[in-house]
Amino acid sequence: MSDDGKQATMPASMNGAHPDAAMRSLPDNLAVKCPKCRELLLGKDWERNLKVCPKCGHHAQLTAQERIDLLIDEESDFEQIDRDLVSNDPLKFVSLSGTDRSKLDGLADSTGLKESVVVGSGIIDGLPVMLVIMDFRFLGGSMGAVVGEKITHAIEIATYERIPLLIATASGGARMQEGVIALMQMAKTSAALARMAEAGVPYIVLLTDPTTGGVTASFAMLGDVTIAEPGALVAFTGPRVIEQSMHIKLPKDVGYAEYLLAHGMIDGIVHRRALKATIARLLHLYDDAEKAMN
Amino acid sequence: MLAFDLDFEKRLADVDKRIQGLQKKGSKLKGDERVKLNEYQQELETLMREVYGNLTTWQTVQVARHPKRPYTSDFIDLMCENFFELRGDRRYGDDRAILGGLASLDGETVVILGNQKGRDTKERMECNFGMSHPEGYRKVLRLLRHAERFHLPVITLVDIPGASPGLEDEQRGIAQAIAENLMVMSALRTPIITVVIGEGGSGGALGISVADRILMLEHSIYTVASPEAAAAIMWRDSAYAASAAEAMKITAKDLKQLRLIEEIIPEPLGGAHQDKAEVAASVKSAILRHLAELRRKSTEDLLECRYQRYRDIGRSAIANLPVGALP
Numbered sequence A: 001m002s003d004d005g006k007q008a009t010m011p012a013s014m015n016g017a018h019p020d021a022a023m024r025s026l027p028d029n030l031a032v033k034c035p036k037c038r039e040l041l042l043g044k045d046w047e048r049n050l051k052v053c054p055k056c057g058h059h060a061q062l063t064a065q066e067r068i069d070l071l072i073d074e075e076s077d078f079e080q081i082d083r084d085l086v087s088n089d090p091l092k093f094v095s096l097s098g099t100d101r102s103k104l105d106g107l108a109d110s111t112g113l114k115e116s117v118v119v120g121s122g123i124i125d126g127l128p129v130m131l132v133i134m135d136f137r138f139l140g141g142s143m144g145a146v147v148g149e150k151i152t153h154a155i156e157i158a159t160y161e162r163i164p165l166l167i168a169t170a171s172g173g174a175r176m177q178e179g180v181i182a183l184m185q186m187a188k189t190s191a192a193l194a195r196m197a198e199a200g201v202p203y204i205v206l207l208t209d210p211t212t213g214g215v216t217a218s219f220a221m222l223g224d225v226t227i228a229e230p231g232a233l234v235a236f237t238g239p240r241v242i243e244q245s246m247h248i249k250l251p252k253d254v255g256y257a258e259y260l261l262a263h264g265m266i267d268g269i270v271h272r273r274a275l276k277a278t279i280a281r282l283l284h285l286y287d288d289a290e291k292a293m294n
Numbered sequence B: 001m002l003a004f005d006l007d008f009e010k011r012l013a014d015v016d017k018r019i020q021g022l023q024k025k026g027s028k029l030k031g032d033e034r035v036k037l038n039e040y041q042q043e044l045e046t047l048m049r050e051v052y053g054n055l056t057t058w059q060t061v062q063v064a065r066h067p068k069r070p071y072t073s074d075f076i077d078l079m080c081e082n083f084f085e086l087r088g089d090r091r092y093g094d095d096r097a098i099l100g101g102l103a104s105l106d107g108e109t110v111v112i113l114g115n116q117k118g119r120d121t122k123e124r125m126e127c128n129f130g131m132s133h134p135e136g137y138r139k140v141l142r143l144l145r146h147a148e149r150f151h152l153p154v155i156t157l158v159d160i161p162g163a164s165p166g167l168e169d170e171q172r173g174i175a176q177a178i179a180e181n182l183m184v185m186s187a188l189r190t191p192i193i194t195v196v197i198g199e200g201g202s203g204g205a206l207g208i209s210v211a212d213r214i215l216m217l218e219h220s221i222y223t224v225a226s227p228e229a230a231a232a233i234m235w236r237d238s239a240y241a242a243s244a245a246e247a248m249k250i251t252a253k254d255l256k257q258l259r260l261i262e263e264i265i266p267e268p269l270g271g272a273h274q275d276k277a278e279v280a281a282s283v284k285s286a287i288l289r290h291l292a293e294l295r296r297k298s299t300e301d302l303l304e305c306r307y308q309r310y311r312d313i314g315r316s317a318i319a320n321l322p323v324g325a326l327p
């Protein structure tokens, strides 16, 4: 895969003309600083550039809604499932400062999300696809019972309907506050993926910044095809943790998408501007294969 | 002989010292000393019941990590006959943090494997303190496929602080190695029984423990992250490890209550390290009992039950879950 973004087709909702796309959240004249190189940009230019820094190429995190808008043909085609599932705090988790319930409620207010993943079906370049899109803003994209259930449900629907599955990861891993229940979601999602693989339904993984821990060590590494955004941190143990625990200094590239590509872990790195076209190409290849079988 | 090395065992150690002092006299023991010895022995037993009947979560962590605790190699020695070790992943190397192979368990050939921490300094270094590298998970994968091919049940013994967190592990794809095992174990066409014998640490433990039955020794633990790491992540200070351990509900009793495991196997009074033969016998009989049950299922039934076992985990932890049919 060698898409460098040059032949990009810009999705309608991302070209600045869409009236209510979630990307149009910033006032046009607001200044935004690139989180990496500190370049100052106008809000409208930042959004028009899909939150990719024109100077250094840094791909900033997208919200789940922004990611969905970026990928699917028509926003109205997106049918979200399991929107209302929330955790009931199964461990009655006792934090150092009381329980964590209030924190969860506060998050739901600020992000408009009830959990760290949005799941549903949509159309990409005319082809149906099941979408699982993680949102790092909600408790670091962490996976608890709800995330595991929503993802498993999506995998099961995709398997049953024989629709390709796309998961865009962004997660710090399993959610500590749900203990082993959270850990077991790694096994639960992987078990569903085993059945999907057996059924011969394609599974595409898009690794976005950052993806670490238990999410990396389960469904993020089980794709039939795996692509990443440039510069995305993708690791089991993050480079800072390795440096601290092993008391060593690591080369700068360790743990990033380019490093994974060099070590044979992923199939390609795709600029955000070429993302939709790249995924569409892949979907058409599988779609043609499925048609040839029937 | 009993061993009391942990900080909360100080009272036990004191009484034990008095007992040993008297026992040393052997046949020269006077009548009143004999009475005293008997008193001390009863006192020790009462104290042990009191202390070990009320372990805090953090004390359980200490017992689970006890340097004298029986390891996978001990269980294999004490439970099995004719152990034939299978080594290497055929791709990169042989991870000594995983010990596994063919063995005879009560006359039946099984594949048995587990995490190995190493007893002395040299062994601990060789075993990377029990923390598996990617080649360890790929050795497990090879053994799993081997078991499937010859319809052998798989027994896995879990005792790992966590998967190895090093540069070379990232290079060789530790996350991919674990993930692949989760997927393969979930659909492996032969029974799998896991026994958590010490520490079940995070994804590193999960990577060898997707099973039809999960049993835990009474004082073992299973955690989403080590208490130290969890405290550092949640509260930016690993000094709160004990609080994190408590909050994450990591003991066998906690996990049985959460219906995440099938059975708790009792340990000898004072912990598994006080009587390895006894604990190995308990583990063996539990394994044989569960194996007999699993043997009665057809392969399709076995796989469907295993799928549902995991499919159900966490559903009771969700509010607003619609009841009704999945696709």
Ligand SMILES: [Zn+2]
Residues within 6 Å of the ligand: A034, A035, A036, A037, A038, A039, A053, A054, A055, A056, A057, A058
């Ligand atoms: Zn920049």
